[in-house]
Every structure is written in C-alpha cells, then in structure tokens.
Amino acid sequence: MNSYYARQWERFVQSFERFNWQDYLIPVAIFIIFLVFRKVFTKYIFKLILRLAKKSKTDVLTNLLLSFEKPLRAFWIILGTYLALMALPFPVTAVAFVDHLYRSLLILLLGWGFFNYTAAHSTIFLTIAKWMDLDENSMVIPFLSKMLRFIVVALTILIILAEWEFKIGGFIAGLGLGGLAFALAAQDTIGNFFGGVIIVTEKPFSKGDWIQTPTVEGVVEDITFRSTRVRTFADSVVTVPNSTLASEPITNWSQMRKRRITFNLGLEYATTKEQLQSVRTKIEAYLRQHDQVDQEVIMVHFSEFNSSSLDIFIYFFTNTIVWSEWYVVKEEINLKIIEILEEEGVSVAFPSRSVYMKRESEGEILPPQKALESKEKDQ
Numbered sequence: 001m002n003s004y005y006a007r008q009w010e011r012f013v014q015s016f017e018r019f020n021w022q023d024y025l026i027p028v029a030i031f032i033i034f035l036v037f038r039k040v041f042t043k044y045i046f047k048l049i050l051r052l053a054k055k056s057k058t059d060v061l062t063n064l065l066l067s068f069e070k071p072l073r074a075f076w077i078i079l080g081t082y083l084a085l086m087a088l089p090f091p092v093t094a095v096a097f098v099d100h101l102y103r104s105l106l107i108l109l110l111g112w113g114f115f116n117y118t119a120a121h122s123t124i125f126l127t128i129a130k131w132m133d134l135d136e137n138s139m140v141i142p143f144l145s146k147m148l149r150f151i152v153v154a155l156t157i158l159i160i161l162a163e164w165e166f167k168i169g170g171f172i173a174g175l176g177l178g179g180l181a182f183a184l185a186a187q188d189t190i191g192n193f194f195g196g197v198i199i200v201t202e203k204p205f206s207k208g209d210w211i212q213t214p215t216v217e218g219v220v221e222d223i224t225f226r227s228t229r230v231r232t233f234a235d236s237v238v239t240v241p242n243s244t245l246a247s248e249p250i251t252n253w254s255q256m257r258k259r260r261i262t263f264n265l266g267l268e269y270a271t272t273k274e275q276l277q278s279v280r281t282k283i284e285a286y287l288r289q290h291d292q293v294d295q296e297v298i299m300v301h302f303s304e305f306n307s308s309s310l311d312i313f314i315y316f317f318t319n320t321i322v323w324s325e326w327y328v329v330k331e332e333i334n335l336k337i338i339e340i341l342e343e344e345g346v347s348v349a350f351p352s353r354s355v356y357m358k359r360e361s362e363g364e365i366l367p368p369q370k371a372l373e374s375k376e377k378d379q
Contacts, residue, residue, distance in 0.1 A: 034080025067116035111156030195242030266309030309349030
C-alpha cells in the first residue's frame with residue numbers, strides 16, 4: 001500500500017515539473033462551464049422539475065427535491081472541480097487522499113439531503129401524524145424528527161470514517177462494553193430519555209397546554225430528549241427532567257371542557273328562614289338564565305350551620321375556559337349576588353365570637369351588653 005502511494009506521488013511530482021500554462025485552460029473552462037450550468041440548473045431546470053413533481057398525487061417527490069435543493073447546488077461545484085482536476089496534466093484525482101476526499105464530500109451531501117428530509121414538517125411525518133391521528137401541536141413528530149436526524153448524522157459520520165479506512169468494526173463492537181459503562185454513568189440521562197418517550201407516546205399534554213404537577217405549573221413550550229420546558233405564569237421558564245415529569249401526576253387544565261366556580265356564601269345568623277330561602281332561590285334562578293353558565297350542573301343549597309354563619313353552597317361551571325373571560329363571568333355573578341342580598345336585607349357574615357360574663361354574686365351568666373349595664377349600676 002505504501003509503495004502504491006509513493007508511485008502516485010512520484011507521478012504527481014513528475015507531471016508538475018512539466019508545467020505548462022496552456023494545460024490549465026481546459027480545467028478552468030470545465031470549472032466555469034459547471035458554474036454556469038449550476039446557475040441554469042438552479043434557476044430553470046430544477047424549478048421545472050419541481051413544478052412537474054407538484055402535479056403528482058403525493059408530495060413525497062416534491063419534499064424530497066426541496067430537501068436536496070441545497071446539496072444539489074453544492075454537488076455541481078464538487079463535480080466541476082473533480083472533472084477539472086481530472087483534466088490536469090498530472091493525475092491529482094489518482095492520489096488516494098483526493099479520491100477519499102471527494103467520496104466523503106458526496107457522502108456528506110447525501111447525509112445533508114436526508115437530514116433536511118427528516119425535518120418535522122416533512123411529508124413522511126405528516127403521513128405518520130395523519131395515521132396516528134395526532135393534532136398539529138403534538139410533540140411526537142418533533143421528537144421522532146430529532147431521533148431520525150441523530151441517526152442520519154451518526155450514519156453519515158460512520159460511513160465517512162469507513163471511507164477513510166478507519167476500522168469502525170472494532171469501534172462498533174466496542175460500543176457493547178462502552179454502552180454498559182455509559183449506562184451506569186448516565187442513568188439520569190437515560191431515565192430522562194425514556195421519560196421523554198413515555199410523555200411523547202402517552203400524550204398527557206401537547207405543546208401550548210396548561211399543565212400542573214407537584215413540581216411546576218405553566219404552559220408547555222417544548223420537549224427534548226432530556227427535559228421539558230414549561231413557561232410559568234410568572235413568565236419564567238422552568239426546565240423539568242423528563243424522568244421527574246413522567247413519574248408525577250399531571251393535571252392538564254387545557255383539556256377542560258368547562259371551568260368550575262365554587263364557594264360558600266356565609267350569611268349572618270340573624271337571617272330568617274324566609275330570607276335564606278329567597279336568597280337561595282334568586283341566586284339559582286339567576287344562574288339558570290345566565291348564558292355564560294353551563295346548565296348541566298348548577299347547585300345552590302343551604303349546606304350547614306357554620307361557627308359564625310349560615311352557609312349557602314354554590315357550585316357551577318362557566319362555558320368559557322379562558323382565564324380572563326372566566327374572571328369576567330365570575331365578577332358579574334358576584335355583583336349580582338351582592339344585589340340580591342341588598343334586596344333581601346341580608347348581610348354577609350364575618351368570623352365573630354360572642355363572649356358571655358358570669359355575675360359572681362348570683363352565679364348568673366349574662367350576655368356582654370347586659371353584663372356591662374350591670375357593672376355600671378353597681379358603680
């Protein structure tokens with residue numbers, strides 16, 4: 001092998017010694033022709049082929065052509081330089097280094113094209129999304145795209161290494177032992193990866209969903225191999241490891257069909273039975289005719305005797321799940337309840353405590369007001 005390279009190098013040096021400027025006109029002309037052809041191909045021929053491809057029933061060919069558009073532009077330059085070098089009076093292309101270099105460049109162009117083809121908006125992923133009945137915000141497609149792109153890059157590098165006669169067989173075989181050591185050293189990373197796989201396949205949420213877990217609450221922005229990014233309502237971004245998120249209960253508030261409002265309305269103990277019934281009836285009637293209140297479940301009941309109030313339990317849902325609109329409806333209903341209480345002459349109770357005092361002389365227990373009057377008389 002070494003003697004072969006030595007003979008090639010000797011031929012190269014001998015040819016270079018017979019240097020003549022006229023011998024370079026043809027290689028330069030070849031290179032210029034390919035530059036002009038590249039321009040014509042890009043501006044006219046490629047667009048014509050693309051227009052014909054768009055008339056086909058599927059978008060696979062169109063997507064494939066668009067993915068290889070930039071690699072094809074580079075291909076004509078590489079081909080032009082290679083043919084120009086072949087036309088030189090000395091055998092440059094016969095040198096093993098040059099031969100390996102151009103082969104590697106062609107492999108790199110193919111890898112570049114397939115890397116573009118595995119983008120998330122590719123036809124292949126749109127077909128998968130349609131087959132799996134995924135929505136447009138599903139994170140399955142970006143996740144698969146990243147995995148395939150990683151595989152394309154890895155295979156491209158391995159093929160180029162093989163082209164340069166690196167012994168990748170031993171390298172691949174060594175991955176078995178190396179993989180074991182890597183698995184032990186990167187348990188958290190592997191756990192996060194499989195946590196991401198679980199999140200993507202089970203689809204507990206999609207990008208843009210409002211979620212709540214024991215760890216974080218906010219809107220999902222992105223999911224990667226290692227973690228999920230969530231923007232909180234304080235406008236900060238929290239990055240949660242996928243292994244943590246996959247092992248926690250997840251509440252997806254974006255999947256609400258309606259939004260709940262529930263509270264206890266506490267009335268004073270001085271409220272009469274008739275007033276209590278009238279307040280309850282009017283509140284329920286108002287909710288029944290409100291166009292922003294879901295009519296499926298409406299509960300307005302006198303629930304219990306609290307320590308300092310008579311409680312009316314109010315439970316219903318709004319049709320809107322948008323936070324700002326929900327608050328507008330809630331405010332409107334609260335103001336109406338205040339109006340009903342004013343009409344009935346009923347006041348809202350507040351936490352209070354009655355204190356009774358004992359008259360020592362007679363052992364009589366008096367309410368606070370009478371105890372004070374009695375004390376004034378004694379003085």
